[in-house]
Amino acid sequence: MDPEAFSRLLDRARDHAGDYLRTVRDRRVYPDAAALAGLQAFDGPLPQKGLDPREMLDLLHRHGAPAAVATGGGRYFGFVNGGLHPPALAARWLADAWDQNAALYVMSPVAAKLEAVCERWLVELLDLPEGTAAGLVGGTSTSLVCGFAAARNSLLERQGWDVTAKGLFGAPEITVVLGAEAHGAVYRALALLGLGRERVVTVPCDDQGRMRVEKLPPLDDKTLLILAAGNVNSGAFDPFTLLCERAKAAGAWVHVDGAFGLWAAAAPSTRALCDGMAFADSWSVDAHKTLNVPYDSGIVLCRDRQALAGALQASGAYLEWSDERDSRRDSMLFTPDMSRRARGIDLWATLATLGRDGVADLIEQLCAGARRIAGLLHDEGFQVLNDVVFNQVLVACDSAEHTEATLQALQRSGEIWCGGSQWEWRGQRQPVIRISVCGAETTRDDLARAVAAFVQARQAACGLPA
Numbered sequence: 001m002d003p004e005a006f007s008r009l010l011d012r013a014r015d016h017a018g019d020y021l022r023t024v025r026d027r028r029v030y031p032d033a034a035a036l037a038g039l040q041a042f043d044g045p046l047p048q049k050g051l052d053p054r055e056m057l058d059l060l061h062r063h064g065a066p067a068a069v070a071t072g073g074g075r076y077f078g079f080v081n082g083g084l085h086p087p088a089l090a091a092r093w094l095a096d097a098w099d100q101n102a103a104l105y106v107m108s109p110v111a112a113k114l115e116a117v118c119e120r121w122l123v124e125l126l127d128l129p130e131g132t133a134a135g136l137v138g139g140t141s142t143s144l145v146c147g148f149a150a151a152r153n154s155l156l157e158r159q160g161w162d163v164t165a166k167g168l169f170g171a172p173e174i175t176v177v178l179g180a181e182a183h184g185a186v187y188r189a190l191a192l193l194g195l196g197r198e199r200v201v202t203v204p205c206d207d208q209g210r211m212r213v214e215k216l217p218p219l220d221d222k223t224l225l226i227l228a229a230g231n232v233n234s235g236a237f238d239p240f241t242l243l244c245e246r247a248k249a250a251g252a253w254v255h256v257d258g259a260f261g262l263w264a265a266a267a268p269s270t271r272a273l274c275d276g277m278a279f280a281d282s283w284s285v286d287a288h289k290t291l292n293v294p295y296d297s298g299i300v301l302c303r304d305r306q307a308l309a310g311a312l313q314a315s316g317a318y319l320e321w322s323d324e325r326d327s328r329r330d331s332m333l334f335t336p337d338m339s340r341r342a343r344g345i346d347l348w349a350t351l352a353t354l355g356r357d358g359v360a361d362l363i364e365q366l367c368a369g370a371r372r373i374a375g376l377l378h379d380e381g382f383q384v385l386n387d388v389v390f391n392q393v394l395v396a397c398d399s400a401e402h403t404e405a406t407l408q409a410l411q412r413s414g415e416i417w418c419g420g421s422q423w424e425w426r427g428q429r430q431p432v433i434r435i436s437v438c439g440a441e442t443t444r445d446d447l448a449r450a451v452a453a454f455v456q457a458r459q460a461a462c463g464l465p466a
Helices: 003-026 033-042 053-067 086-098 109-125 140-158 184-192 240-250 261-266 305-311 343-379 400-413 444-462
Strands: 133-137 175-179 201-203 223-228 253-257 282-286 298-302 392-396 419-425 428-436
Touching (some): 133 140, 140 184, 140 223, 140 253, 140 298, 223 240, 240 253, 261 282, 343 392, 343 444, 400 428, 400 444
Parallel strands (some): 175 201, 175 223, 253 282
Antiparallel strands (some): 133 298, 282 298, 392 428, 419 428
16 A cells, blocks of 8 residues: 555544544443444455455544444443553554554664653652552553562562562462452453462451451461552552562552552542552553543563563573663563564553643542532432442442342443442342442543432333322
8 A cells, every 4th residue: 555545544434433433422421232232243254355455444543433333432441441542643653654563672762762761760759769660561460460470479488489580389388378369360360470369368458358467377488468549449548558568578569450449549638548659569541441541451560670571581592682772771671572563652652741740630529529429419319338438339229139239220221330339238248239430531421310210211211209
C-alpha cells in the first residue's frame, strides 16, 4: 500500500472512530439483541484473496461498533473498567504508527526514555522508595506474577537456593500469607509460579474485607505476605502500617495488590488509606482502571531493581544491552516480554497531560461519585453494605431474590451496566450489586440516571413501588 493510500485508510478509521465517540453517550451501555445478532456478519470463511481494506473498516464500523460495550459513555459501572483519557488515545494512535518494540533501548530510544520518565513520575506520585523499578505489562494479573516471582526468588535465595538455575524441584519451602478476600488473580499468579492455593495461609478479614491484624500468623524471612490496596468488592484497604511493621521485623517480603486502589496515594483525601504502603517490597497496579489510560496498561513496581530483573531475566547472544548508568533503560529487564508495544507512551501522555493535580482531581472525582450514588441509592431504600472509602459501592435489595432480579433487569435495560458479586451480609454470603465508579466521563447527571435505572429495575423485577 502506497503512503497516500495508507493515510487515506487511517483517515477512514479516524472518521469511524469519531462517529462512535460522538454517539457513545447516547448508546445503550450494553448492546441489544439486534446488535449481538449483527456479529454473525463476521462468521464467514477466511477470504481467499482478502477484503478491500476500506470494506474491512466499514464492516467493523457497521457490525462491530453496535456490539461494543459503551464503557466510555459515563454509565458503565462494571468490573472496575476505567474510561478513556482522550489525549492518551491520541498518543497511542501516534505510537502505533511508529510501531516500536519497547524491549531494548536500541530498539526504540523514545520508548525507553518515556518509560524511564514514567517510572520516576510513578515513584514520586505514589510516594514509593527512591530507586523503585517499574515494569509495564498488560495488566495486574501479569504484574502479580512478576512481583511474586521476584519475591519467591529472593526468599529462596536467602536459603541458598537459585530457583532460576535449579527450578522448584527440591527447593526449600516458603510460606504465602494472604487475606480471605484476596482477588482470584492473586491465586492464579501463585499457581503459575508453583505456589498453589492449598498451601497458602489465609487470614480472616473484617466486615469490610480488611485483613485482621490480630489474626496474622507468625512471619519469618521465608514468608510472602500479600496485602490489598482496594478490596475488589468493597474498596477497603488493609492496615498497611501495622502489617508491614510485623512483616519487616520478621524479614518477610510484602507485596501490595493495588489494581485500582494504589492510586489512592496520589490524592489528598485518600492518601491516608495508603499509610505504611511504602514499607512493602513490591506493588501491582493498573493504569487502565482508575487512571483511565487505554487498555492494556498494567504496572509492577519493585523496590529491589535487581530482584525484579533477576526473576525476569532472559539471555541471547543477539541481545544488545545498554547501561542504566547512561540513562538507557532496557525495559525487558522488568517485564516477562521480549517483544511488546510501547505501553509507556500512552501512560506518559496521561500523566503529562493530567499532571499531579489532574491525577488527584480524577481520583477525587471518582470517589465523590461513589459516595454520591451510594447516598442516592440509600435514600431510595436500597441497602448500601460497605463503607464507601474509594470508588466501590455494594448494594442490595431487601432479599437475595430481589437483588438478583434487580441486577438482571438493570443489565437488560441498557441504561446502565453493573456487575454482581457475593458479600457477607446478615450472617451469610449473599448476592450483591457491585458498582465501580471508574470513568472520568461519569457526570452527576449520569449518576442520577443510574439511580433512576435502579429504581425502575427494582420495580420491574420485584413489583415494588417506584
